[in-house]
Amino acid sequence: MSVRRSTPVPSVLITGTTSGVGRALLEHYDHAGSAVISVNRRRVPQLESRHPRVRFEHADVRSPEAVEALFDRLVRDRQLPTVLILNAGINRVDNDETFQLPSFREVVDTNLYGVLAFVAALTRLPPGPVARHVVAISSMANYVGNPYGLGYHASKRALTSCFDVWSQMYSGSDLVFQQVMLGPVPTTIYDMGEHFPAWVRRTKDAFSGSLDGAVQAITQLAQTRKKKLVYPKRAVPLYVGMYLGQSLVPGLFRGRKTLNAQPRRPVPKSE
Ligand SMILES: NC(=O)c1ccc[n+]([C@@H]2O[C@H](COP(=O)([O-])OP(=O)(O)OC[C@H]3O[C@@H](n4cnc5c(N)ncnc54)[C@H](OP(=O)(O)O)[C@@H]3O)[C@@H](O)[C@H]2O)c1
Numbered sequence: 001m002s003v004r005r006s007t008p009v010p011s012v013l014i015t016g017t018t019s020g021v022g023r024a025l026l027e028h029y030d031h032a033g034s035a036v037i038s039v040n041r042r043r044v045p046q047l048e049s050r051h052p053r054v055r056f057e058h059a060d061v062r063s064p065e066a067v068e069a070l071f072d073r074l075v076r077d078r079q080l081p082t083v084l085i086l087n088a089g090i091n092r093v094d095n096d097e098t099f100q101l102p103s104f105r106e107v108v109d110t111n112l113y114g115v116l117a118f119v120a121a122l123t124r125l126p127p128g129p130v131a132r133h134v135v136a137i138s139s140m141a142n143y144v145g146n147p148y149g150l151g152y153h154a155s156k157r158a159l160t161s162c163f164d165v166w167s168q169m170y171s172g173s174d175l176v177f178q179q180v181m182l183g184p185v186p187t188t189i190y191d192m193g194e195h196f197p198a199w200v201r202r203t204k205d206a207f208s209g210s211l212d213g214a215v216q217a218i219t220q221l222a223q224t225r226k227k228k229l230v231y232p233k234r235a236v237p238l239y240v241g242m243y244l245g246q247s248l249v250p251g252l253f254r255g256r257k258t259l260n261a262q263p264r265r266p267v268p269k270s271e
């Protein structure tokens with residue numbers, strides 16, 4: 001990975017390192033010489049053998065008990081990291097022909113509660129002599145959500161609200177709350193691309209950032225006390241355009257048709 005090297009942080013915990021942004025961060029920090037703790041819900045033997053210095057922990061971030069137990073192990077081993085990048089996340093179609101509560105809940109449990117469990121454990125720690133940076137990977141979907149992936153939009157909005165509050169509340173303390181408003185970067189996260197026309201996918205690709213760029217932006221943010229970072233900046237006009245389109249053109253990007261282009265529900269005859 002050809003990411004510009006910055007001063008290595010002493011120790012970092014990253015959730016969701018089996019693919020995408022998390023995996024690229026793991027590679028970056030391991031090569032930079034940081035002590036890395038990787039938190040995944042499943043074992044990937046090839047990944048673990050490729051990074052023998054990394055401490056691989058297994059926890060599903062949806063389980064507060066598993067996250068609590070993980071913290072207990074790290075405290076016991078005096079290995080609490082100075083940077084925590086709470087990256088694990090999923091996306092699902094949960095609001096197409098009908099609203100799918102189990103899928104919505106799965107997304108919110110992962111993207112929101114899977115981060116809040118770490119914050120709960122961290123804020124219970126006594127204040128320490130070193131700063132701990134807590135970096136949430138939020139999304140530009142905050143500003144313009146995909147109506148068919150409602151859990152994703154709702155979870156990232158709530159995540160950003162929580163981090164906005166905590167970054168103010170703990171300002172100047174040993175807990176530094178930071179968030180990345182990430183726009184499109186090429187990973188395996190589900191983006192419903194197969195449901196949209198080719199021009200939509202091409203437009204999105206044209207405004208996407210790179211995985212290297214995302215890693216560089218996130219790692220540099222974690223070396224500052226800045227509260228928020230937007231990456232890639234090139235996606236901003238896309239989201240501004242979509243936001244204006246939604247506001248000015250009735251029904252645009254509102255999911256009034258199903259993903260199969262069927263009208264949602266008929267107007268009652270009595271009206
Ligand atoms: N890529 C984008 O365009 C984009 C844009 C905005 C924001 N983001 C955010 O960036 C973050 C990383 O996403 P990505 O694009 O790198 O997606 P990705 O390639 O799908 O990676 C997601 C990671 O999260 C892990 N994960 C999912 N559920 C988990 C759970 N319950 N417990 C522990 N780990 C879990 C996955 O593990 P498994 O392999 O076990 O599923 C995987 O390692 C997410 O928070 C996403 O919302 C991405």
